[in-house]
Each structure stands twice: as C-alpha cells, then as structure tokens.
Amino acid sequence: MTTAAQGSEVPEFRSARADLRRRQILDAARRLVSEKGFGCRMDEVAAAIGVTKPAVYRYFPGKDTLIRAMLEEDLVVPTKALVARIDAYEGPIRGLLEIFAEGTLSIQENGLSRGYMALAMDEAQSRPDVAGLIRENVLGVSVMRVAQAFQRSMATGELRKVEDPTLLVRLFFAPFMQIALVRGGFGVPMDGPAAYRDYVKFHIDAFLRAFGPVPPSGA
Template sequence: MGNTGTGAGVSGDQERTRRKNGPLRVDAQRNLRHVLSAARDVFGEQGYGAPMEEVARRARVGVGTVYRRFPNKEALVRYIAAEETERLTARAREALAVEDEPWRALEGFVQRSAAAGAGRLLPPELLSATAAAEPEGSAAVRVPQQRGAGTHELLSAVGKLVERTRAAGELRSDVTVADLMLVIATTPPRLEDAGRQSAAETRLLAILLQGLRANGR
C-alpha cells in the first residue's frame, strides 16, 4: 500500500517524482507529509476540482511549497489517485483472503472503502472506464487494460470478489465491477452536522448493498 509519509510502495509516476527531487531534509519531509494529508482531505471533501491553494492552506504551508514537490496540480492528483488505488487493491485482496463467507467479505470491502472516502480519491477516469467495459446487464467480469498496472490490478481483484460472490448465489447475477465501484463512490449531499452526515452515509450504503444482494436479502 502507499505511504504518505515516505512514498514507500509508490507507483511509477511517484517513484520518478521522488528520484527527480532527490532526498528530502527533515523539514521538507514534514511539509510533504502535511501536503499529502491535506490533499487527501481536500480532494476527499471537494473532489479533484479543489484548488491547490486550498491544499496549501489546509497543510499550513505556502502554495510555493506544494509546487516545489509537485510541478502542477495534475501531478499531485496522479500521486493521490495512485496511492488510493494501491490502498483499495490491498483492501480487495484482504477481502479475497476471507474464503468462507463471500458476501460478508464483499460487504466489508465496500463498507471500509466507502468509509475511507476511496470513491472520491480514485483516478477520475476509473468509473467511466469500468462502465464502458461492462455493458448493462453483463454477467461477465471484464477488466480493461487501463493506463498503469495499478488500476488493472484493482479491477482484477474487485472482479474476483464479484465473481466469487455471484458464484455463491449471494450477489445479483447482473452486478458488475462497475456497479461495485459506483456504490463505493456514491455519497449523500454534504451536511453541516457531522452526526447527521455519518448517519446518512451509513443508511445510503446499507440500502445500496441490499440492492446488490441476490433476492435483496
């Protein structure tokens, strides 16, 4: 999985950025951690359309500090998206390791991923790519060869979850990888009250998961 502190387990783009910029001083490492943490929070709340200035403000650094590590917003978005893809892939593989309860494994994967805000941090093209690859009503698991191995590995792992749960008779026959990714990415409107927000998210996810189950059980 990705590591916001050191960049361990980074993607190809992340590794090239690290090599280009060279080793970081202690203060620069601290600033980078703050920037990455802030970027996850800001993009998770506002989407990838949020400005770099908001990331810098939340990280309590100057916007120039952000641009010294990431030459443009696209580079920062790619970094965060690749990191989230790695996290979600690891989570899907953990679910696959639970062999005796397919539905509980799939349900837990979706719940943990949605709670972590993964749907708002994955590569922006992911949902449209999976939807295009899986026509409505298709029972087959089709994994497109996306840009970058990380995305392909994620869709492959999620595809195995879908296939296994369907084979156990616990998932509707028409549910696809794209459907699962859409459920993870779906959130209710933002509410000012944190308690109401959490309750709304939990309720919406429960309804969506029930809709995925065979016979709506």
C-alpha cells in the same frame, strides 16, 4: 557525539522532515478537495500549510501528480488490502461477499468518494491517466476478484451456472455504484452509512436467493 555520527543523522533528519512536509501537503489537499472538488489550486494547498507554491511543487511537480498520490493512498492501497483479504478467504461465498461489501463501503467512506467519482465520470477526457488509474487499479481489480469468486462458486455448486458470468458480476456490482453516486449527490437519497449497510445486506440476501443452488423438488 562524534562528527561522523552527527553526519550520519543528517540524511535521516532531512528524510523525516521531507516525509512530514509531504504528509502535510497531502492532508491539506485532501481537505480542499473534499470542500471544493478537484478545481482547488496548488497555491491554495500551499497557503493551507503556510508554504509557497514552489515548495509544494518540490514534492509534487504538478496537480495531477498530487491527485494521483491521493488516489494511491485513499483508493489503491486499501483496495490492495481488500483484495488480499479476498484472496486469503476460503469459506462460503456469502462470507466473501460480506468481506467485499464491508471493504468497499469502507473505501467509499474514507476515500473522498464524491470527488473521485466526479473525476472518473467528468474528467476522463482531461485527465485520462488519473481516471484510468481508478478504472484499472480500483474498479478493475475488484471486478476481476469477484468474477473469479463467482466462477469458483459455480464450479462447486454454491452458485448456479449462468450463460454469461460477466452479467452476474455487473449485477452484483450495481448497488455499490449506486451508493457511490448517492454519496456524490446523485441518485435516490439514502440516510447515511447505516442505510448503505442495510441496503447491501438486503442485496446480498436477494442475490444469493436468486443465484444460489436450485432447491430440490418438493423442498
């Protein structure tokens, strides 16, 4: 191998090594957050992968930067994928609600929902930019897509028209927030993922019975 060829491989090797180290830091931080919450320290993250704290800061200049990176991977990226599925869907409203429900439950299960829910509720003052990321790029975009779907369904007659569609969206969202609270140790206890899915199925059925088209007289 020529010297020139060897030289061309050096940046690629360094990039791969940097990507690996970044992945190790994120995975270690995720484990610590799931165990201790967002009170875990950067030196604990460093110790978990056998490096110094300055080595961690080389990739993530501060704790908030590290938290934002986890949020991006665990919540923002899967939310974008869910929104893409919703945007591509052209069937009846029930199917769209089922897609949204399954995607949201999956994000909650895989996204350290306990820690992130606590962050959104309890640390909005100390980390307003991070809490804002959750509101705008996860909750906000989901609410907007559901609102758009409801408006389309009202226009086609799949859902009956209501005076304030925002109230309809909030009503539909309520059980998912309840599940997030249960996962975080609040609310009425539920027996895990199967119970969450039964609850959501019941909710979708009840929601469509309540706000679907009014049946013809005598039907």
